[in-house]
Amino acid sequence: MAQPAVGGEIERLIQLLARLPGLGPRSARRAALALIKKKEALMQPLARALADAAAAVTVCSVCGNVDTQSPCTICADPRRDGSILVVVEDVGDLWALERAAATRGRYHVLGGVLSPLDGIGPDDLNIASLVGRVRESGAAEVVLAMNATVEGQTTAHYITDQLAGSGARVTRLAHGVPVGGELDYLDDGTLAAAMKSRTPF
Ligand SMILES: [Zn+2]
Helix, strand or coil, X not given: CCCCCCCHHHHHHHHHHCCCCCCCHHHHHHHHHHHHHCHHHHHHHHHHHHHHHHHHCEECCCCCCEECCCCCHHHHCCCCEEEEEEXXXXXXXXXXXXXXXXXXXXXXXXXXXXXXXXXXXXHHCCHHHHHHHHHHHCCCEEEECXXXXXXXXXXXXXXXXXXXXXXXXXXXXXXXXXXXXXXXXXXHHHHHHHHHCCCCC
16 A cells, blocks of 8 residues: 555645545645645634634524524524524525525524434424424414425425414425526426416516
8 A cells, every 4th residue: 555645644634624525535635735835824824713613613502503602693683583484404504595695584403304214303303492482482484495305395394294383374485497597408397396386477
């Protein structure tokens, strides 16, 4: 077996970088080299930022978001509309909706989706806390912003059942033609869903 061409610290850095989403071993080596070449300007500030973030990060006790405070910045913001609760699978989905400024409502992060094959049941997700929160807050609308996958939709149905009798209107994101999309390029499932979810003009 070939000996590693670099010392243990650098090899370890490459191995850890390679575990990041979107980075394989090859791009991890390139990233490590870029860090090494810019030790003062990039590597040291990044090391400090990682240590600071690791020390500060916490999970919001209300909604399951990650932030440096609990309740998180969104839950603590009085300008957010507490009558709308947007349910997402993961924090990345919350960030995407925030980037798009898609809602002024508040969020609830499930921490995944129901997946019997992977042994993930209702108790593994933040569903009980969602139901309790809806009942306590008297939220008027719960938006199920799950991914358009089988697991996402199964989870949405399960939550809808759990929220029966809560008084909240349960809605879900529309499935359909993407903005800028051309019908001819859409897959059959998307096109059929778009026709089914058509709205008055
Ligand atoms: Zn929160």
